[in-house]
Amino acid sequence: MPQTYIQPSAPAPSSGVAIPREITTEPRFSDRVFRGVVTTGGLSSLAILGLITIFLGYRGFEVLRQEGFNFITSSTWAITTDDAGNVVESHFGIAAMLVGTILCSIVAVLIAVPISVFTALFLNFYAPAWLKKILVSVIDMMAAFPSILFGIWGFLVLMPSVEYWAKLLNHYLGFIPIFHVPAYYFTRSPFIAGVVLAIMIIPIITSVSREVFSQTPLDRIQAAYALGATRWGMIQAVVIPYGRGGVVGGAMLGLGRAMGETVAVYTVLNIVYQVNWQMLFGAGGNIASLIILKFGDASPYEIKALMAAGLILFALTLLVNAGADLMVKRFGGNKR
């Protein structure tokens, strides 16, 4: 931006000759201040995301350097201090929690996506207008429910029924490795956490899918009907090819949300520090709930490890969210 600031040249009073006012496209001083302030404000999101990376990285650096790649691949979390409180020996690895995070959120997405897509299709193409209006409000309202509400409701109300269904799954499908349990203990399993997370992310995936579906070009819909398609035929031929990418983006958005969820998972899940892929078995964890669990009585050095874990979680969710954003933008028409 050119730095010249054009002073309005004052006409010389004695000469009596009127000097024409200078015409310029240069922004005024007030405008330049305005643009500066707004640009600064606009860049704050960049600043905040940058600062989060820097500070978590800075705090977690020591642990990350000590553990190296083991921080992601090992699954011991042990710290020994002598009587003076100095760290004698420590091993930090978040593999168990990383596996738990991925397991819970994938269960959540697998459950939530079909239900959300059906709901979005119902809202867009089946429901009468009045019902659609009510349902959209109610589902948006659900997105505003606090996560601790889902956690406590999931623990006290949902758990008994889901546990029961988990036992049925195990009974009939137990020969499939992921439905197998090492011991007959189904309470507070990653599966239950996944169901609670699914309920939490259904509103997000539904609203993204609904928006993508609603942007299906009307002429193609009507062309399909004109060719004699049934409603499902139309959806299959027009809506699904058009909205597929957007739905995948919405699912990833939900995945990111599910990975970062803390309180609901902590409340529902039995946090055990071991790698557990068997989703029906009552042991698991996720990174966010590890942080809450260990934070209360952590020594300063352990806090650094928690910061490093937070950094990993941050990077993971950022990656998933960025992917989701690209998918939705690319396939979801011009508006989000």
Added chain:
Amino acid sequence: MSTALAPAPTKPWKASPKDHLIDFGVFLLAAIVDFLVVSVTPMKGKLAYFFVFFATYLAFTTIRQFILRGSASAKDAFVSSLVAFGAFVTLLPIVSILVTVINKGSKGIHLGLFTHDMSMATPTDPLSNGGLLHAITGTLTLVALALVMSVPIGILTALYLTEIQGRFTRPIRFLVQAMSGVPSIVAGLFILSAVLYPITKSYSGFMGSLALTILMIPTIARTSEEVLRLIPQDLREAGTALGGTQWRTVAMIVLPAARSGLITAMILGVARVAGETAPILLLTGGGDKVNPNAFNGPIGSLPYYIWKSFNAGSPESITRAWAGLLVLLVLVLVFFTLARFLGSRKVAK
């Protein structure tokens, strides 16, 4: 010559009473089979009835349509039932949550809740002891402070995206989207590492507000951007034509025109963070006493109170948690309804 009789308009595609009767018959049959299946197999419970009923109904309608009109129609009927089922499953938890919270929470609600704090009571005391005053005032303090910090940043971001549209527009829009996915615990850890440990070294409401600000900015920025986009370009051009600088046009014309929409954005931001628990647990310290000073000393809040009561584990404390949840839910829903109401007329006259 007889006049040509105009045929009476008919709607042959409409369902006849007989069709309705058969529909009802299918429904009834599905219900009967449902009961039989559930009573024979080891499945039990309301959900089992629901799912089995759905499966049988789905099968029967599909078969019926197949017999009547062939495979395309059968598929169509199948999907119609399936999507309705999806919508129903989505609604199920919402209804269950609302009913449970109202049912269980109302037992813990009494007038003293709004006039007492927990400084003289523990969560396991009888319900008549103590109250929520500290939590309600604390939540309001936290949210108000966060609002003061996030509104300018959020609206400036939205203004950058709509009014300036400089070369950073695309990256900033991307970053705001990315920021909306930052897990709340990470925001809490960030404030912990960047402000609490190096600078203040003590828990306070302000720390909590800072974390809430991070979570609130994307909501406010995105909603405001959408609202500002709805302001007709004519208004901006009119401002320029009258000789206004961009600053005057934005401040005197665009922002006032978008006023109610911007308020909606703020309220949605509040609804987003009012129930946020994880950063509150890390940063505020959770006092049991009314603490009007957000910059000094631990401060209670509704999520913290709920968390603490729930983890205390006695029947009384869990009822307390439900009562807290009810109050929190009412608070969030009031904000949400307000935002909806204002949002329905996004652009003022």
